[in-house]
Each structure stands twice: as C-alpha cells, then as structure tokens.
Amino acid sequence: MNRLTVLQQLIEQKKAKTYLEIGVSTGWLFFKINAPAKVAVDPHFAFPWYNKVRRLTHAGHSKFYEETSDAFFANHANVLKEIGGVDVAFVDGLHTWDQAYRDVLNLLPYLNPGGIILMHDCNPPNEACAYPAKDINEYRKIAATGAIPGYLNSWNGDVWKAVVQLRAQHQDLVTGTIDLDWGIGFVYRGSNNHPLPYSLSDLQAMTYSDLEKDRKNLLGLVPPSYAASLINHLNV
Numbered sequence: 001m002n003r004l005t006v007l008q009q010l011i012e013q014k015k016a017k018t019y020l021e022i023g024v025s026t027g028w029l030f031f032k033i034n035a036p037a038k039v040a041v042d043p044h045f046a047f048p049w050y051n052k053v054r055r056l057t058h059a060g061h062s063k064f065y066e067e068t069s070d071a072f073f074a075n076h077a078n079v080l081k082e083i084g085g086v087d088v089a090f091v092d093g094l095h096t097w098d099q100a101y102r103d104v105l106n107l108l109p110y111l112n113p114g115g116i117i118l119m120h121d122c123n124p125p126n127e128a129c130a131y132p133a134k135d136i137n138e139y140r141k142i143a144a145t146g147a148i149p150g151y152l153n154s155w156n157g158d159v160w161k162a163v164v165q166l167r168a169q170h171q172d173l174v175t176g177t178i179d180l181d182w183g184i185g186f187v188y189r190g191s192n193n194h195p196l197p198y199s200l201s202d203l204q205a206m207t208y209s210d211l212e213k214d215r216k217n218l219l220g221l222v223p224p225s226y227a228a229s230l231i232n233h234l235n236v
C-alpha cells in the first residue's frame with residue numbers, strides 16, 4: 001500500500017469526481033490517479049517525456065497550473081468551483097509546516113461535503129528527514145556541509161507540525177495520520193472530540209524529540225489498515 005493505492009481507493013469508494021494535487025513533480029502519482037477531473041499545481045513540473053505526452057492527452061479532463069500553491073489559490077482557485085469543488089485532494093508541495101498548513105486551510109472552502117484532504121510526509125522517520133529547512137535546495141545545501149547527521153536525501157520537513165496544529169486548533173476538523181509511505185495525513189470535516197492541548201507558542205517550541213516521545217498521540221497515528229475504513233467517517 002502507498003499514497004497511490006490509498007488515494008485511488010478513496011476516489012473509487014466515494015465515486016469522487018474531482019482530484020487536486022499540490023506538488024506534482026514528475027507526475028508519477030498524478031497521471032496514475034484515475035478520476036473524471038483532475039487539477040495539478042506545481043511551480044516546476046518535472047514531467048519526463050511520456051508525461052509531457054500524457055499532459056497533452058489529458059488536456060480534456062486535467063488542468064495544469066505551473067505556479068506555487070499560494071499563487072494558485074490567489075489567482076486560479078475559481079477553477080475548483082468550475083469543476084464542481086474538490087472531492088479528494090493531496091497536499092504534497094513545499095514541505096514546511098506553515099505551507100502545508102496554509103495549503104489545507106486554503107483548500108477547505110473548495111472541499112465538497114464528504115470531501116477529504118490527504119497530506120504527504122507527515123511521519124518523518126528520523127530527525128534528519130524532519131529538518132525544518134526553507135525548501136529542498138536549502139536542505140541539500142545544509143546537508144552538504146555535514147550539518148545534518150543521518151541525512152538520507154529524503155526530506156519530509158516539519159509538515160508533521162501542520163498535523164499537530166490541525167489536531168490542536170481545529171474543532172471542526174478530524175485529522176490523523178496513516179502510518180505508511182512517510183505518513184499520510186488525512187483531514188476531513190467532523191468533530192474533533194479530543195483536541196490536543198497545545199497553543200501556537202507550544203507548537204513553535206516543539207522539537208523532533210517531542211515528536212519521538214509522543215508520536216502516536218501527536219499525529220493521531222493509525223495503522224495502514226485504517227485507510228480502507230476512512231470512507232465510513234466521511235459524511236457523504
């Protein structure tokens with residue numbers, strides 16, 4: 001199981017009509033996802049030739065925005081209304097706490113009733129992967145100096161804090177993390193019955209060692225098998 005199987009399963013279970021992916025890169029995931037209407041957002045599409053061809057053949061039912069998610073929400077988010085709102089979204093753009101959190105908040109007004117947002121990179125396996133850099137280039141630059149012990153060339157950043165913030169500060173959202181594929185966060189509308197007792201300044205002070213001490217609780221970590229039952233929690 002991975003992000004592709006989890007997303008595709010949800011799309012089929014929900015009979016979802018629309019899919020939005022923020023952070024698309026080579027299109028490995030985007031072009032495999034099967035949904036009636038899809039929207040791709042990334043400031044630098046890195047499509048190999050066969051995905052450049054697919055981009056042309058998908059033009060009828062897929063839309064491509066080569067810009068940051070912030071620019072997309074500022075200038076082109078109307079397209080999400082035009083396609084009938086978002087049923088399933090995948091947030092996998094800039095791997096920073098504030099950007100991942102903002103992507104989720106910006107998406108919410110367009111999320112259809114019963115819709116769901118999944119987020120990648122929510123469960124970093126070690127401190128090096130969770131390094132809170134500004135972006136991947138800065139991460140690699142710092143790693144090249146030897147300042148990131150245990151560097152694996154895999155960057156999850158501090159996206160995990162977006163999950164903690166959603167679990168702490170949003171009473172009307174249910175947020176958790178499926179323990180597979182670097183941690184697949186999920187967010188849907190519903191009652192957050194046990195909000196985490198953390199303020200913004202608590203969150204700012206949190207470090208990777210806090211995550212290690214209380215990972216299951218902070219992330220709302222659930223086993224991979226939970227993915228199949230997520231659909232039962234969405235008020236469709």
Ligand SMILES: C[S@@+](CC[C@H](N)C(=O)[O-])C[C@H]1O[C@@H](n2cnc3c(N)ncnc32)[C@H](O)[C@@H]1O
Nearest residue numbers: 023024025028029042043044068069092093094
């Ligand atoms: C890990 S890759 C995405 C992988 C893809 N979702 C997959 O599963 O195959 C992250 C992508 O986020 C893009 N990105 C970086 N900053 C972004 C931003 N501010 N808004 C949207 N995408 C961004 C990068 O260009 C990169 O292609």
